[in-house]
Amino acid sequence: MSADISLSCDGLSVGPSPHVHDQSLSTQAVMLYVLIALSPVITAAIWFFGAMAVSQLLLITATCMLCERLFTWMRGQPCPLSDGSAAVTGIILALSLPATTPVPVAIVASLTAIGLGKAVFGGLGMNLFNPAMVGRAFVTISFAAALGGTGYVDPQGVEIITQATPLSMSGAQLESYPSLLHLFVGEHNGSLGEVSVLAALVGGLFLCLKGVAAWEIPVTLLAAMALLTVIGQLLGAAIDPDMTVLALHLRIDQALCSGALVFGAFFIATDPVTSPISRRGRVVFALGLALLIWIIRTFSNYPEGFMFAILLMNSVVPLINRYTIPLPVGAQPQTKKEAAS
């Protein structure tokens, strides 16, 4: 059976209603908006990291699009490059890696992002995990030396990458933590896209205003993170007087402006394919995300928790969706048992 009929009958075209369609937004337009929103972040990355950023962005985006072409060809599908989603994945992946990423590592990351992150699930819209984060996680684990905290530092590179990334400092170094202004504008070491909070905010707000990103996610995530930081401070004062764990001693503004948090909150966590459908579900998702980021920042060896947190939360999205089916107008709330069945 098919619901998709548009036929011609006696010279008249016929088809099921509705006969008109909102022309203002197509999948392509959605991706275009994402690209526009990413442009401040890209600009900031190029400003701070120069040619290294340009070559990395070009390399990874091109590889991602090539992989998309390859995998759709292998599966005998029409190649939907024109929908722009592979380019978006590529740019986000490039922005989530440090400027010092070796070329082979970047290529492996692109390959896994599109191959393991997207194609194996059936392509656009079917993937469970954020493709860019899958690629990022794969290389983070496989090439720990290149992408761990020390991998970010290159004494020979542009000035900014001669210092350690803020979150990989120890608590005792808190004194030398970059100033809020530096964190906000982006003058510190980190992955290409995460350094400038300002750029991410500008682009992110545009996305939310255009209705492309669900504002509930960044708002909930950042608010929850602020709350957890306060709790962390209290905890830190009690159990960590020697200041060994940096995350327990950061101020709220430092915690919010460090790492990939703001960039990820607007550009990665809001990926509609891998976040919940309902408003309620999105809030739950963002809360879980905040908690995981905080736990990883505080208790693990990885200085930044965003990537693993998002992958873990992606995996429970179907579960969140199942428990947050919106109630139709006029419906009685179901019992728990019914909702779960």
Place this chain on the structure above:
Amino acid sequence: MASTAPASSAPGHFLGGVHPPAHKALAAAFPIQALPHPKQLVVPIQQHIGAPATPCVEARAALSAGQRIAEAKGFISAHVHAPLAGTAQKPANVTIASGRHLPAIPITVAADNPGGEQSFQATLGGHWDLGAIAGLEPSAIAPQVAEAGVAGMGGAAFPTHVKLSAQEKAPIDTVLVNGCECEPYLTADDRVMIEAPQAVLAGALIAARALAAGRVVIAIEQDKTRAMASLKEAIAQAGQALPGVSVEIIGLTPHYPMGGERQTIRAALGRIIPEGGLPSAVGTMVINVGSCTAVAAAVLRGLPMTHRVVTVTGRGIAQPANLWVPIGTPIEHLIAHCGGLTPQAQRVISGGPMMGFALGNLSAPVTKGTSGITVLTDADLGDAPRTACIRCGRCGEVCPMRLVPSRLALASRHENWDLARSHHILHCMECGCCSYVCPASIPLVQWIRVGKACLPRD
């Protein structure tokens, strides 16, 4: 209670919905005009929801205008009358706009019928004696309306006498007159309100009398200022025509699907019908403005429902118009009268572009529920490329029933009936908002319709 309460300025809303370009200006300014009689009518015996009527005239019988030609069968059914004098032909099958094949009685129209202008004046024009309504016996109203074969003119064509029969279990306190013509392009209801406000008011008061309701609320979209003004004037003139019944106009935000009865009730009265329930569950009876005039004509003038106002509009028609049309008129006759299709015409729709039916055959007849003929061009139809669902959630945001259309469509496609039920598929009102906005151009409501039809009932 004052019978001329001022129009409430508080805009009414419902959740979700869309704003498709309205294009009302194409036809809104044209007064209702009588269509010249066609040579032949084809009158289906089932133009309403419920049981088909049974033909009660022999082939070759001479028919007078308004003569009953098919008997209602059971309570939820409606009589059918000959719109014009003529000769009955042998019943034949006809395909109506919705695509259903139905038996119909063809009528060869006699040459000596009085012009359509006269029937228009007799049905909607002239003076209405609103004072007489107070003297009507409430329980006698529904049978009179049934006698006239009135079925809802808003689209669904539910037999109106059923709604006018007072039910002890579900008392009605409010008659809500639905003047929200939310489908783009259509202007038939708007014209009726502008040109026959007294008839609308009379029908509403009769309904209130039949159901012993104390309140009549006329809901109109705020941008229909002319309709609002003319109704206001009619209300002021009527004074306290029916003691104990207040009449007010409520302006609602122009918004699709404001005319859906759940949406109108919510926006105008703030009442929410429980899932699977009827308006009577919240003490409300909803009646379309056109149906109001039919009720008034039936009860106060003893006229059966034989004609209706049909908007012929769209950029694919040469001269848009609002026409007074005998039921059973082939749609091609309306189109010819309006100057025919333009070269750009692409799709002819019975109804509006959001919920109407595309016609493959222009000989389909006008029925009691035909509110308009919309002819769209290629540019109107557009062709957005289909992609995979990007799960943007827009479909759910615009769903006035708060469903998750992407899920429902998926469930229908995979025949996953558990998923469909857990997401309340039967609650879908098929308004089409989801398909309208989907950036991936996925035929959501189209799939959901398939799913609703195939869902195993238990």
